[in-house]
Amino acid sequence: MREPAEANTDAGATGPDEQSDAARRRRRAQFLRELTEARELRDRVQPRRAKAARLRHAMRMRTFRW
Secondary structure, eight states: OHHHHHHHHHHHOOHHHHHHHHHHHHHHHHHHHHHHHHHHHHHHHOHHHHHHHHHHHHHHHHHOOO
């Protein structure tokens, strides 16, 4: 019976958690921006591979059943 009471006290301390959560979201957003930039660069550098990947993706989407 003491475990839920202790869990509630931990849930009440949202100050540091919110800060770390915001920092995590900022780091994640930065990572996703860099990942998108790297993919765009790779597509520009290797246009044949990018075209083949687009065609494969289009084929997957056409054969996908909703």
